Amino acid sequence: MEKLPEAQRETLKLRYFGDLSYEEVAAVLDVPKGTVMSRLHLARKALAILMKTEAQ
Amino acid sequence: MTRHQSEELSALLDGELEPKRASQLQLEVASDAMLQVEFEELARVDASLRTMAQDAGFIPDVAFPAERAIARPLSSLVALSCALVLVRFLPKLIDIFALGIALQLTAAVMIAFTIVRLFRQQSSTVASTI
Numbered sequence: 001m002e003k004l005p006e007a008q009r010e011t012l013k014l015r016y017f018g019d020l021s022y023e024e025v026a027a028v029l030d031v032p033k034g035t036v037m038s039r040l041h042l043a044r045k046a047l048a049i050l051m052k053t054e055a056q
Numbered sequence: 057m058t059r060h061q062s063e064e065l066s067a068l069l070d071g072e073l074e075p076k077r078a079s080q081l082q083l084e085v086a087s088d089a090m091l092q093v094e095f096e097e098l099a100r101v102d103a104s105l106r107t108m109a110q111d112a113g114f115i116p117d118v119a120f121p122a123e124r125a126i127a128r129p130l131s132s133l134v135a136l137s138c139a140l141v142l143v144r145f146l147p148k149l150i151d152i153f154a155l156g157i158a159l160q161l162t163a164a165v166m167i168a169f170t171i172v173r174l175f176r177q178q179s180s181t182v183a184s185t186i
Contacts, residue, residue, distance in 0.1 A: 015070070016109040022072045041066035044101045051101065 003050060008043035011036055065095050069102050132170050139163045 001009055007029075014025045015036075022040075026033045061084070067073045068081050085091045142163060 012105065016105045017112065019109075022067070022070065037063055037067050037072070040070070041063040041098075044066055044098050044105075047101045047105075048097045051104070 001047070004043055004046055008039050008046070011039040012043050015040060061091070062094060065091070065098055068095075069098055132174060136167060136170050139166050 001012060004012070010029065011025060014020045014028055015022075018025075020028065022033050022036045025036045029036070061081075064073060064077070064081055065085070068078055068085075071078075073081065085095050140163070142159065
């Protein structure tokens with residue numbers, strides 16, 4: 001997770017560790033709900049690539 | 057597969073899609089091999105993150121905008137109090153007239169700036185609440 005950009009890391013932390021909904025994450029970070037969806041998706045994609053690389 | 061469709065897969069995993077769109081997307085995933093691969097990949101990452109979060113047992117320090125708006129004026133008030141103490145006692149300690157005047161002027165500017173900032177924050181908080 002440390003390899004991700006700050007914004008994506010924060011969004012992931014709030015979603016998974018804070019167990020917040022998209023709306024709540026958006027309120028905390030003061031960004032639109034669509035941005036939360038986009039950041040989470042990009043973060044997961046990046047982590048998927050990292051996990052694949054580490055597995056090889 | 058569009059970028060939006062791809063992002064929606066994440067929302068589907070999180071249960072954040074509207075029920076109608078969720079069932080539509082589930083059908084799309086079932087009929088599209090590329091979507092299926094991506095969905096499974098995202099699901100694996102999601103499962104790892106959930107396990108990591110459970111194991112860590114860590115809750116991030118969450119502050120909603122309204123809470124932050126309360127916290128900021130408090131720190132500003134602390135700074136203001138420090139400035140007042142400085143204005144009151146430092147010139148006497150140093151006993152240099154010009155320095156005393158300069159410090160008082162600086163403090164007056166800081167106080168004015170803090171008050172203006174507090175008013176601006178309050179009005180923006182009210183606007184965002186509305």
